[in-house]
Amino acid sequence: MEKFSEIKKNFGFGVMRLPLSEDKKINLEEFKKMVDYFIDSGFNYFDTAHGYLSEQSELALKECLTKRYKRSDYVLTNKLSPNYFSKEEDILPLFEKQLECCGVEYFDFYLMHAQQKNNYDQYNKCHAYEIAKRLKEEGKIHHIGISFHDTAEFLEKILIEHTEIEVVQLQFNYLDYEDENVQSRKCYEVAKKYNKPVIVMEPVKGGKLVNLPKKADEILKNLNNGSNASYAIRFAASFENVFMTLSGMSDMKQLQDNVSFMKDFKSLNEKEMEALKEVVKIFNELPTIPCTNCKYCVDGCPKQILIPDLFNAFNQKVMFKDGESNWRYKRSIENHGKPTDCIKCGKCEKICPQHLPIRDLLIKVNESFK
Numbered sequence: 444m445e446k447f448s449e450i451k452k453n454f455g456f457g458v459m460r461l462p463l464s465e466d467k468k469i470n471l472e473e474f475k476k477m478v479d480y481f482i483d484s485g486f487n488y489f490d491t492a493h494g495y496l497s498e499q500s501e502l503a504l505k506e507c508l509t510k511r512y513k514r515s516d517y518v519l520t521n522k523l524s525p526n527y528f529s530k531e532e533d534i535l536p537l538f539e540k541q542l543e544c545c546g547v548e549y550f551d552f553y554l555m556h557a558q559q560k561n562n563y564d565q566y567n568k569c570h571a572y573e574i575a576k577r578l579k580e581e582g583k584i585h586h587i588g589i590s591f592h593d594t595a596e597f598l599e600k601i602l603i604e605h606t607e608i609e610v611v612q613l614q615f616n617y618l619d620y621e622d623e624n625v626q627s628r629k630c631y632e633v634a635k636k637y638n639k640p641v642i643v644m645e646p647v648k649g650g651k652l653v654n655l656p657k658k659a660d661e662i663l664k665n666l667n668n669g670s671n672a673s674y675a676i677r678f679a680a681s682f683e684n685v686f687m688t689l690s691g692m693s694d695m696k697q698l699q700d701n702v703s704f705m706k707d708f709k710s711l712n713e714k715e716m717e718a719l720k721e722v723v724k725i726f727n728e729l730p731t732i733p734c735t736n737c738k739y740c741v742d743g744c745p746k747q748i749l750i751p752d753l754f755n756a757f758n759q760k761v762m763f764k765d766g767e768s769n770w771r772y773k774r775s776i777e778n779h780g781k782p783t784d785c786i787k788c789g790k791c792e793k794i795c796p797q798h799l800p801i802r803d804l805l806i807k808v809n810e811s812f813k
Contacts, residue, residue: 455488595629649735
């Protein structure tokens with residue numbers, strides 16, 4: 444959109460899922476190649492947060508992007524995450540640390556992260572929005588926004604109370620579009636009503652819209668036009684009030700595929716839209732767990748249970764009914780907690796953007812694999 448003229452194209456690099464080594468460290472050399480390919484292809488928008496990839500994401504950006512390119516060559520978004528501050532005095536030191544970790548003097552966009560009913564009061568009591576406005580006046584933030592995971596009604600409340608918000612980052616994909624739990628369409632319409640451009644996160648729902656059930660996969664293959672990811676990302680980018688669609692790419696192959704159809708972007712046609720509606724019907728018939736693999740629940744788990752990995756194994760079993768799901772399950776509990784180790788503390792549920800009943804779902808996973 445003209446308002447954000449520093450952004451070259453409508454496709455951004457979400458630095459949340461990167462190539463990792465066996466010891467869970469980011470493969471910096473591979474990430475450098477991905478950064479170079481992304482920028483050489485005409486894109487310049489990067490999105491991170493302090494907690495992404497166990498606090499490695501910002502540092503990786505410093506090594507692979509900000510040390511190697513002029514500041515005018517890229518647009519960088521960061522976030523104020525609720526689990527990193529508990530009082531007003533925590534916010535400025537955290538912000539300065541984020542600047543240092545990223546190796547920059549300002550952020551183009553700074554978002555109040557994962558706004559929802561259970562943390563909104565925290566932001567208000569700690570005057571987070573007021574601090575962001577001061578930082579904008581000082582030139583350390585260029586645009587203030589929020590990332591959001593709640594109802595459309597609550598989004599409207601926030602936008603009424605904080606007119607300084609310039610952009611809204613939403614979970615938006617064709618599977619969640621009419622889902623009453625996520626309310627993608629309704630939230631999008633609220634953002635549009637208040638003239639707030641939308642940044643899309645989770646357009647492929649953590650990979651769920653790439654690895655489709657066989658019947659759904661065949662529907663998209665019959666279109667003969669592109670990858671499963673291409674239809675999901677193009678769906679999100681086809682809406683007029685969406686100015687940026689993010690993708691968390693974990694290897695060069697994914698990056699090259701995404702760039703191939705976003706470089707000269709074309710909105711979905713009617714035939715492609717109808718195919719996606721058929722895919723949604725198939726998904727809605729399956730009892731899968733709508734986990735997006737954000738991994739927010741993992742870091743705080745006292746029993747080190749790899750919750751998203753267990754949910755992924757369960758979904759594989761439901762969708763494909765093959766033996767690989769058993770292998771995925773076994774790998775998920777090697778040197779980590781099992782579903783039965785859960786002590787029901789609820790930390791995972793408090794931080795889950797999808798509002799999943801994780802404790803109950805772990806029981807369901809255990810029953811499925813025991």
